Amino acid sequence: VGERHLKEAQTLIDTYLESRDHLEPLPREELLARAREGLVTVIDVRPPDEYAAGHVPGAINLPLQELEKRLDELPRDREVVAYCRGPHCVLAFDAVERLREHGFRARRLQDGFPEWRSEGLATE
Structure with a gap:
């Protein structure tokens, strides 16, 4: 019973997210390469306490609820990765x-910070 319900829940999640995945997720390897070349601005949209506990190097903490008020902090000549x-x-x-x-x-980054950290990548 549990397995069936878990599968149903996973199907619902996948369906919801797939409908939004026209946002072209960026794999972490590609983010690393683009960041090294200075081609992207990385934003961490988690709350400040989560950001303070660790984040992708160079990421700007821009919680979702503050995003539209702080758009002027983001460069328009580079891709932004959230x-x-x-x-x-x-x-x-x-x-x-x-x-x-x-x-x-x-x-958006294909994964999130937990996956970044679990891969042993650098954090700040």
Whole structure:
């Protein structure tokens, strides 16, 4: 019974997120390469306490609820990559949609900070 319900829940999550995945998720390897070349601005849309506990190097903490008030802090000549708590975290999806509505080139990181950390990648 539990397995069936878990599968149903996973199907619902996948269906919801797939409908929003026209946002072209960016794999972490590609983010690392683009960041090294200075081609992207990375934003962490998690709350400040989560950001303070660890984040992707160079990421700007821009919680979703502050995003539209702080758009002037983001460069318009570079792609903006948003991330949050994981591949199913809607904060990054919402951030990318809002950024695009305001004319930014934006994508979301395919994974989130927990996956970044578990891969042993550098953190601040």
